Amino acid sequence: MQIARTLVQLRAARAALAADGRPGLALVPTMGALHEGHLSLIRAARAHGDAVAASIFVNPTQFAPHEDFARYPRDEAADCAMLAAAGCDLVWLPDVATMYPPGDATMIEVAGPALLWEGAARPGHFRGVATVVAKLFGQVRPDAACFGEKDWQQVQVIRRMVEDLGLPVDIIAAPTWREPSGLAMSSRNRYLGARERAAAPTLFAVLTGVRDAICAGAPVGQSIAAAEASLVAAGFTVDYLALVDAVTLAPLHEPAGAARLIAAARLGATRLLDNIAV
Ligand SMILES: Nc1ncnc2c1ncn2[C@@H]1O[C@H](COP(=O)(O)OP(=O)(O)OP(=O)(O)O)[C@@H](O)[C@H]1O
Numbered sequence: 055m056q057i058a059r060t061l062v063q064l065r066a067a068r069a070a071l072a073a074d075g076r077p078g079l080a081l082v083p084t085m086g087a088l089h090e091g092h093l094s095l096i097r098a099a100r101a102h103g104d105a106v107a108a109s110i111f112v113n114p115t116q117f118a119p120h121e122d123f124a125r126y127p128r129d130e131a132a133d134c135a136m137l138a139a140a141g142c143d144l145v146w147l148p149d150v151a152t153m154y155p156p157g158d159a160t161m162i163e164v165a166g167p168a169l170l171w172e173g174a175a176r177p178g179h180f181r182g183v184a185t186v187v188a189k190l191f192g193q194v195r196p197d198a199a200c201f202g203e204k205d206w207q208q209v210q211v212i213r214r215m216v217e218d219l220g221l222p223v224d225i226i227a228a229p230t231w232r233e234p235s236g237l238a239m240s241s242r243n244r245y246l247g248a249r250e251r252a253a254a255p256t257l258f259a260v261l262t263g264v265r266d267a268i269c270a271g272a273p274v275g276q277s278i279a280a281a282e283a284s285l286v287a288a289g290f291t292v293d294y295l296a297l298v299d300a301v302t303l304a305p306l307h308e309p310a311g312a313a314r315l316i317a318a319a320r321l322g323a324t325r326l327l328d329n330i331a332v
């Protein structure tokens with residue numbers, strides 16, 4: 055596995071892959087602190103592309119000032135070992151000055167699917183995500199890029215940006231990788247204390263319960279209100295739990311077309327996301 059830390063090294067590594075007869079490249083953007091969910095993306099990317107690159111960059115512009123940028127888990131050595139073992143060909147490890155050079159003055163603002171939910175709970179978050187993903191695409195020049203459905207809204211925002219800007223990158227969405235308890239794997243799960251970890255799988259259990267109730271004909275508003283009450287009883291603070299159009303993220307009052315149940319809820323200081331198809 056080649057490791058690139060500068061744009062010069064990245065270009066050389068990219069050229070070496072092409073010279074090796076592997077012109078197609080799929081990128082898996084990450085913020086590191088890797089787990090099995092990330093490795094499932096590497097496998098999905100391998101199934102699509104000739105070669106696989108991963109990037110690791112904890113992107114400051116997608117964190118608000120009060121959020122966990124400074125304490126976000128970082129373990130580059132363990133991440134690189136996991137990527138190499140998973141068959142990754144290239145890892146891109148840029149620093150902040152490479153991603154945001156002096157005088158940097160361009161940000162990408164997606165409206166539409168970025169406005170509600172995570173966009174409302176974390177103002178500026180998707181602006182940072184869209185900007186860094188567009189930069190990564192420009193630097194790595196992948197043919198495809200793979201993102202996890204765990205961050206459902208993020209996938210829709212990136213698809214919107216790629217379509218609107220005409221970026222030549224196929225977006226692959228990979229299913230959410232879960233622990234046996236049902237808890238969606240996430241780098242932030244390592245913030246959970248023992249009691250919080252025991253309560254965390256309730257989020258997925260509650261989502262599947264709401265989905266089943268809605269599919270059996272129960273009213274959406276009533277099912278969601280009952281689910282929020284169950285989450286609060288389990289110790290969560292609910293940021294949102296909503297039935298939405300799977301692509302536009304517009305709220306739905308009854309299931310129609312491709313619908314998604316999305317949720318963000320906090321256990322202590324740890325914010326968990328999850329979603330399922332309805
Ligand atoms: N459990 C999972 N299943 C599938 N994809 C995942 C999972 N967890 C993360 N991903 C995907 O991995 C990519 C990188 O995500 P990131 O590095 O932020 O990890 P994370 O576990 O989502 O961390 P965080 O706790 O910050 O949300 C994203 O496309 C994300 O959706």
Ligand SMILES: CC(C)(CO)[C@@H](O)C(=O)[O-]
Pocket residue numbers: 083084085111113116183186187205208
């Ligand atoms: C896509 C991403 C790597 C951009 O920083 C990040 O939002 C993430 O890890 O999901």
Ligand code: BAL
Pocket residue numbers: 116205
């Ligand atoms: N996986 C989403 C990245 C973030 O929470 O900033």
